[in-house]
Amino acid sequence: MLTDTKLRALKPRTSAYRLADANGLCIEVRPSGAKAWRYRYRYAGKPSIITLAEYPAMGLAEARAERDRLRALVRGGGNPANVARVERAAKVERAENTFGAIATEFLNKRAKEGLSPGSVKRERRLIEKDMAAIGMLPITDVTAPLLLGALRKLEKRGVVETAHRARSFAGRVFRYAIATGRAQSNPANDLVGALEHPQVKHLATVTDPDKIGDLLRSMYSYSGSPVTQAALKLAPMLFVRPGELRKARWADIDLPGAEWRFTTSKTGTPHIVPLATQAKEILEDLQPLTRRSEFVFPGVRSAKRPMSENTVTAALRYLGYDGDTITGHGFRAMARTVLDEVLGFRPDYIEHQLAHAVRDPLGRAYNRTTHLAERKKMMQAWADYLDALRVSADNLPIPRGVA
DSSP states (O other), X not given: OOOHHHHHHOOOOSSOEEEEOSTTEEEEEOTTSOEEEEEEEEETTEEEEEEEEEETTSOHHHHHHHHHHHHHHHHTTOOHHHHHHHHHHHHHHHXXXXXXXXXXXXXXXXXXXXXXHHHHHHHHHIIIIITHHHXXXXXXXXXXXXXXXXXXHHHHTTOHHHHHHHXXXXXXXXXXXXXXXXXXXXXXXXXXXXXXXXXXXXXXXXXXXXXXXXXXXXXXXXXXXXXXXXXXHHHHHHOOOHHHHHTOBGGGEETTTTEEEEEOTTTOOEEEEEOOHHHHHHHHHHHHHHTTSSBSSBOSSOTTSBOOTTHHHHHHHHTTOOTTTOOTTHHHHHHHHHHHHTSOOOHHHHHHHXXXXXXXXXXXXXXXXXXXXHHHHHHHHHHHHHHHHHHOSSOOOOOOOOO
């Protein structure tokens, strides 16, 4: 019988050789010097042999215990080779069906469907860092308490909003796993209300008329790329979501009809942006420069991709406006406030133009053409108002909207 002393003393030869222990257990020494436990048995009258594990990762006592388990299996009519294949397949399946593996598969799918590079980067960080504690667990082993434990770590770091994003993302991963037959429940749903409420931080914006005028004059003085100049001018005038502006396509813009029709990024619904005279002029000046690209604002490195999501923000920072003063999203807040409180337009016109869900008294969503004539007047009045603020630092007469 083998001993640990004998095992340690075994030397490799030019070809593999085996030394028996007892009851079918043996050690195989390979030319490389590796040593592996093997078990010999007979099944259905035929000799068979399987590898258990390498030595010294599996010690002598462990190897004998595993041999005894397999001997009992053979006596009961089982075939250790078949069992080993099933166990290996189960291990592979468990490795492929961890929360991290399925989350990565889901994220890759969304990336192929058009998820922005920035969002891909943020969600990959959620998988690889923020929820690493559950990443290696089979998704069916991730319970609500385990998920909450991972989210609590984010709370303790003071990133409560990230914790809420992580819970939301985990919920989408579980829904995907259920749809693909790899999970049966969604523990993220059980955590609604379990996390701290994040402090509401309003998007940085400017609503004071004098400060809006200063901002617009700075933006119009930007001397960078003509494409970026155009995007800066249109951002406050059209007040769409930043991602919608940078991904604008010429095919969606009807310059003669003065309309931009597209599908919103947030709700996936059709939307119409009436183009004021000033917006049309900016686009007409830009068209000869970028019309060979499908994108109104193509990227610097490739005309086949839209401009970077950081382009407008970087230009604002270059002009001296930090994130606590104005952001790309802040132009929407600016328009919402001023159109209501200064120009006097009806809130429902404004909400429609912001592409927010607006419903009738019966709870039905209005379609994209609702109040379109009034919204065209509103968008022209807004462009005129911005021009008035930009061209003079004095308090000019303010055009009033149609109430």
